Amino acid sequence: xxxxxxxxxxxxxxxxxxxxxxxxxxxxxxxxxxxxxxxxxxxxxxxxxxxxxxxxxxxxxxxxxxxxxxxxxxxxxxxxxxxxxxxxxxxxxxxxxxxxxxxxxxxxxxxxxxxxxxxxxxxxxxxxxxxxxxxxxxxxxxxxxxxxxxxxxxxxxxxxxxxxxxxxxxxxxxxxxxxxxxxxxxxxxxxxxxxxxxxxxxxxxxxxxxxxxxxxxxxxxxxxxxxxxxxxxxxxxxxxxxxxxxxxxxxxxxxxxxxxxxxxxxxxxx
Numbered sequence: 623x624x625x626x627x628x629x630x631x632x633x634x635x636x637x638x639x640x641x642x643x644x645x646x647x648x649x650x651x652x653x654x655x656x657x658x659x660x661x662x663x664x665x666x667x668x669x670x671x672x673x674x675x676x677x678x679x680x681x682x683x684x685x686x687x688x689x690x691x692x693x694x695x696x697x698x699x700x701x702x703x704x705x706x707x708x709x710x711x712x713x714x715x716x717x718x719x720x721x722x723x724x725x726x727x728x729x730x731x732x733x734x735x736x737x738x739x740x741x742x743x744x745x746x747x748x749x750x751x752x753x754x755x756x757x758x759x760x761x762x763x764x765x766x767x768x769x770x771x772x773x774x775x776x777x778x779x780x781x782x783x784x785x786x787x788x789x790x791x792x793x794x795x796x797x798x799x800x801x802x803x804x805x806x807x808x809x810x811x812x813x814x815x816x817x818x819x820x821x822x823x824x825x826x827x828x829x830x831x832x833x834x835x836x837x838x839x840x841x842x843x844x845x846x847x848x849x850x851x852x853x854x855x856x857x858x859x860x861x862x863x864x865x866x867x868x869x870x871x872x873x874x875x876x877x878x879x880x881x882x883x884x885x886x887x888x889x890x891x892x
Contacts, residue, residue: 634710642680642687648809649673650801653777661778668776668787672794672802676767677707681758689813691821693757694765694806697737698829698865700792703771708736711768737766762824767806767831769799796830800837804856807838811857822859832866 649671656667676694684690697705704718712718713729724730741753757764769791776786791799810823827835839856846854 634708634714642685644678644680644687645675646678647673647675648802648805649774650798650805652801652804654795654798654801655778656795656798666778667795668789669778670774670776670787670789670798672789672791672798673770673772673774674767674791674799674802674806675707675770676765676806679754679758679764679766681761681763683761684763688817689763689765689810690817690819691762692765692810692814693762693824693826694767694810695737696767696803696825696827696831696834697769697792698827698831700769700830701790703769703790703792705740705768705792706736707766707768708738709734712736737768765806765810767803769794769802796833796837799830799834800841803834803838804842807842807856807858808853811855814857823857824860824862825858826862827866828863829865832863833868835861836863836866836868 650673651671653669653671655669658665658667660666678689678692680687680689681691702717704721706712706715706718709729709731712722712734719729722730722734724732738754741755743751743753745751754764754766771788771790771792773785773788775782775784779786789798807823807825814821814823825835825839827833839858839861842854842856846852
């Protein structure tokens with residue numbers, strides 16, 4: 623079974639009962655290199671064009687498979703891409719399923735939380751609800767974005783190798799993931815124009831997703847201001863961010879020192 627470490631492709635068709643869905647992947651047009659750009663350092667950050675994957679859940683009243691009224695929901699901080707879009711994505715990924723087995727050696731769907739699972743909520747009357755289902759009922763096409771672990775080419779090197787470096791998208795640079803979102807916003811806007819829809823995009827970013835969204839929107843607005851090119855008009859009418867550390871985070875010095883000491887022995891700590 624092949625995990626997303628070797629493939630950017632989405633691995634399941636979506637759960638039956640969640641309506642019409644469509645899987646897509648994309649790669650940013652804009653390259654990004656991390657903060658370590660020292661050419662003499664063998665561990666310098668690669669220059670890459672970020673990849674992302676997403677699944678569109680079309681509105682209940684939309685059986686055309688064409689985006690007409692989009693809401694984009696970004697995943698948050700997720701090192702190792704442990705939180706897939708749906709349970710079936712984890713079941714079809716060797717690395718994910720191996721860490722989520724129950725005592726009978728079956729996939730533990732009860733304790734595994736996918737992005738779709740995290741849309742569950744409790745209404746004021748005590749009834750259960752699900753944001754994805756509610757939005758689709760209200761006529762929105764919901765686009766859920768995941769930041770996978772993937773292999774790609776390091777543009778710093780002269781050799782073109784699509785598997786040259788491994789990128790942990792769920793914990794990678796906000797700027798890099800934001801450039802993939804820029805591509806998705808441009809693509810979604812173009813789809814709306816082609817489909818004759820005058821709807822505007824709604825963008826939701828929890829956790830790291832809120833910062834990715836903020837950077838992407840700011841970058842596009844700045845580029846539009848500098849160039850006057852409507853290509854950079856993001857067509858986003860509403861941006862919602864929650865549980866996102868826009869003012870940074872206070873990490874105890876002891877924790878920082880411990881991670882520094884372990885960074886030479888543990889890839890996760892580094």
